[in-house]
């Protein structure tokens with residue numbers, strides 16, 4: 001049975017070439033939504049969505065650039081005529097991309113003394129500025145529809161604290177929670193709900209680090225999360241069933257962190 005309220009709605013999903021973003025785009029699409037899959041990784045979008053044409057459009061955009069976000073909005077309005085859901089998944093760890101080609105991926109711990117100014121600024125940009133710019137640019141068009149959903153991506157690292165990802169990333173995701181609560185209040189009169197999801201551990205591949213394995217061993221539900229675990233919560237929030245839920249950060253983490 002399909003969720004109510006998703007068929008033919010226009011969903012803009014950022015970070016859609018990534019592990020969680022593509023699961024979110026797939027789920028909303030399979031519920032009947034019209035999906036605009038956005039990412040800076042054009043090849044990744046093509047790889048995943050390339051042969052699917054019906055109700056799906058891919059847009060290559062660097063979401064830390066105001067002009068590219070404005071161009072994205074114009075593209076969505078011209079092809080879809082409006083927007084109903086904005087799901088800001090883009091972010092994660094810094095990787096080389098068109099935005100920052102000189103980035104050197106750094107694995108392992110990130111003690112604060114090792115986080116240089118540029119890394120801090122860029123981590124904030126992909127995780128927080130991108131969501132801010134997309135919200136600012138799409139809100140007038142959500143208002144025009146008289147209803148809508150915004151879903152932002154925070155993290156377990158902010159809700160609980162985590163020594164695995166570094167203070168720069170946790171700080172950026174902390175900003176997401178503030179953005180979410182304030183927009184929830186600001187947009188409630190327009191029947192637009194604004195929530196955040198704080199995923200726990202959703203691995204991109206096999207877990208090799210003993211420190212990370214120790215975290216997995218502490219998950220009360222006894223397993224790591226899957227991208228589909230996250231996508232299903234996004235789908236419910238976007239559906240009619242989500243219409244009275246706003247301003248919250250949902251911890252989707254198998255019980256690893258229980259909010260007070």
Ligand SMILES: NC(=O)c1ccc[n+]([C@@H]2O[C@H](COP(=O)([O-])OP(=O)(O)OC[C@H]3O[C@@H](n4cnc5c(N)ncnc54)[C@H](O)[C@@H]3O)[C@@H](O)[C@H]2O)c1
Nearest residue numbers: 015017018019020040062063090091092153155199201202
């Ligand atoms: N995987 C997890 O365990 C986990 C846990 C907590 C939070 N999160 C959050 O969930 C979201 C998705 O994570 P993921 O695991 O799918 O990561 P991912 O790296 O697979 O996907 C992130 C996507 O964002 C895109 N992106 C980065 N910078 C961009 C820019 N400037 N413009 C447009 N797109 C850009 C990347 O190209 C990538 O496709 C992120 O916000 C991440 O911080 C993930």
